[in-house]
Amino acid sequence: MNGAVAAGALASPIRSMVPAAQAADGFFELKAVRAKAALLGPGEPETDVWSYNNVVPGPLVRARRGETVKVRLINELDEPTTIHWHGIRIENAMDGVAGLTQAPVQPGDSFDYVFTVPDAGTYWYHSHNKSWEQMARGLYGRLIIDGDADAFATDHTLMIDDWRLADSGAIDEQSLGSMMDWSHGGRLGNWVTVNGTSYPKMQLAADGANRLRLVNPSNARIYELVLKGLNAQLIGLDGQVFDEPRPVDGPLALSPAQRIDLAVFGNGSETAEILALNGSDQIPLAGFSLPKKTDGEGASGGNGNVPLLKPNTLAEPDLDNALSVELNMEGGAMGMMTGARMGGGMMGEGRGTGGMGGGMMGGGGMMGMRDLVQNGFAWAFNGVAGMPEKPLFSVPRGRTVRLTMINDTRWPHAMHLHGHHFRVLSRDGEPEPGTPWRDTVTAGVAQAQNVEIAFVADNPGKWLLHCHMAEHMAAGMVTWFEVA
Numbered sequence: 001m002n003g004a005v006a007a008g009a010l011a012s013p014i015r016s017m018v019p020a021a022q023a024a025d026g027f028f029e030l031k032a033v034r035a036k037a038a039l040l041g042p043g044e045p046e047t048d049v050w051s052y053n054n055v056v057p058g059p060l061v062r063a064r065r066g067e068t069v070k071v072r073l074i075n076e077l078d079e080p081t082t083i084h085w086h087g088i089r090i091e092n093a094m095d096g097v098a099g100l101t102q103a104p105v106q107p108g109d110s111f112d113y114v115f116t117v118p119d120a121g122t123y124w125y126h127s128h129n130k131s132w133e134q135m136a137r138g139l140y141g142r143l144i145i146d147g148d149a150d151a152f153a154t155d156h157t158l159m160i161d162d163w164r165l166a167d168s169g170a171i172d173e174q175s176l177g178s179m180m181d182w183s184h185g186g187r188l189g190n191w192v193t194v195n196g197t198s199y200p201k202m203q204l205a206a207d208g209a210n211r212l213r214l215v216n217p218s219n220a221r222i223y224e225l226v227l228k229g230l231n232a233q234l235i236g237l238d239g240q241v242f243d244e245p246r247p248v249d250g251p252l253a254l255s256p257a258q259r260i261d262l263a264v265f266g267n268g269s270e271t272a273e274i275l276a277l278n279g280s281d282q283i284p285l286a287g288f289s290l291p292k293k294t295d296g297e298g299a300s301g302g303n304g305n306v307p308l309l310k311p312n313t314l315a316e317p318d319l320d321n322a323l324s325v326e327l328n329m330e331g332g333a334m335g336m337m338t339g340a341r342m343g344g345g346m347m348g349e350g351r352g353t354g355g356m357g358g359g360m361m362g363g364g365g366m367m368g369m370r371d372l373v374q375n376g377f378a379w380a381f382n383g384v385a386g387m388p389e390k391p392l393f394s395v396p397r398g399r400t401v402r403l404t405m406i407n408d409t410r411w412p413h414a415m416h417l418h419g420h421h422f423r424v425l426s427r428d429g430e431p432e433p434g435t436p437w438r439d440t441v442t443a444g445v446a447q448a449q450n451v452e453i454a455f456v457a458d459n460p461g462k463w464l465l466h467c468h469m470a471e472h473m474a475a476g477m478v479t480w481f482e483v484a
């Protein structure tokens with residue numbers, strides 16, 4: 001499969017790139033199952049992966065803003081799993097967080113996800129039980145919600161993932177759970193795929209704007225992306241489109257779980273591609289075919305009109321009456337953390353948490369780094385490593401939360417808030433231009449250490465706040481809050 005999706009036919013509520021597994025009761029079935037994928041490209045050895053419906057990424061789930069999505073997860077793996085619908089302002093019981101919003105779905109069992117989608121935009125879905133292993137093995141897919149008039153000539157989604165493969169093409173399983181990765185930058189891959197294959201080629205239209213949706217399902221890698229041979233404008237981030245397109249000035253940083261939406265046009269070059277900066281190298285990720293000019297000379301080019309997209313309706317934060325919360329992030333290699341309390345809460349993201357909930361031991365007492373590491377922890381939020389029994393904060397429904405994240409580590413972290421989108425107010429005290437809506441924001445290293453965000457806590461339930469570097473979450477960077 002490549003990412004091509006015709007923008008024209010948007011009639012049916014949910015469609016798939018693969019033969020649809022539609023049950024008689026109207027549920028779209030996603031079967032978590034072992035499969036083989038041609039990650040290395042055609043003619044190369046295939047890789048054993050974990051998939052939804054035998055494909056990586058999983059089938060496209062697509063609906064229109066305001067519709068109800070009905071998906072049945074059928075677990076044919078040997079261990080429990082769940083699905084999280086990343087970026088959807090969803091009903092709490094459907095958020096898919098094993099050990100917080102639902103019990104993990106046991107092998108042979110199924111779970112029905114039924115939820116309405118309030119926002120149009122680019123989203124994705126992925127496992128939220130042992131994510132550090134299950135996402136790394138391929139359990140993720142595309143979730144696109146269409147707006148009222150998304151009149152693009154072409155519409156391509158690019159899921160950019162890095163895999164850690166042995167020479168044989170098999171997943172390097174020995175490194176899964178490596179404490180070295182967990183306490184450093186996470187498990188980084190050595191092979192990058194776009195939509196589960198190596199360097200796919202996508203067709204762009206000569207007339208009209210082409211929409212590119214960039215999604216990062218990688219466990220831990222932050223991409224610095226460059227477009228060649230294209231004129232590009234930024235039209236949205238994390239599923240939320242802007243009132244007006246914004247210029248692209250320099251490489252595009254895409255952290256784990258984030259999305260970037262672009263409108264692109266050929267710039268007259270014969271070839272166009274998207275590359276990832278890697279030190280002084282540039283790794284080509286995918287190519288684009290541009291139609292010839294009508295006179296047959298050279299490629300089409302232009303910088304035409306970008307279709308106007310209708311932003312979603314989100315409540316604006318009321319900063320004057322906000323609940324202020326501080327989140328201190330600490331730990332990791334070369335960090336200053338000497339110890340932390342170990343969370344006693346239940347969640348399925350740690351080691352050996354294949355069973356019900358999560359196996360967080362202890363809770364309560366202060367522990368030194370050595371004991372923490374022996375229990376699989378290397379990071380802490382506000383002095384607690386792993387899921388706390390009590391929420392970071394409780395807030396009445398409708399109140400604004402102003403959250404200051406202070407990164408006291410030597411590593412960047414992609415912080416993800418469940419169930420809500422937030423405005424980025426400032427980075428290192430500097431106001432963020434355009435204060436975009438996001439669901440995942442990066443704090444640290446190349447980006448600002450301290451990030452201030454605000455959101456209206458208008459979605460009742462228990463919501464996770466965590467680093468989306470899957471190994472950092474598993475090793476302690478996770479907490480939760482409650483909207484009453």
Ligand SMILES: [Cu+2]
Nearest residue numbers: 413467469472
């Ligand atoms: Cu992190």
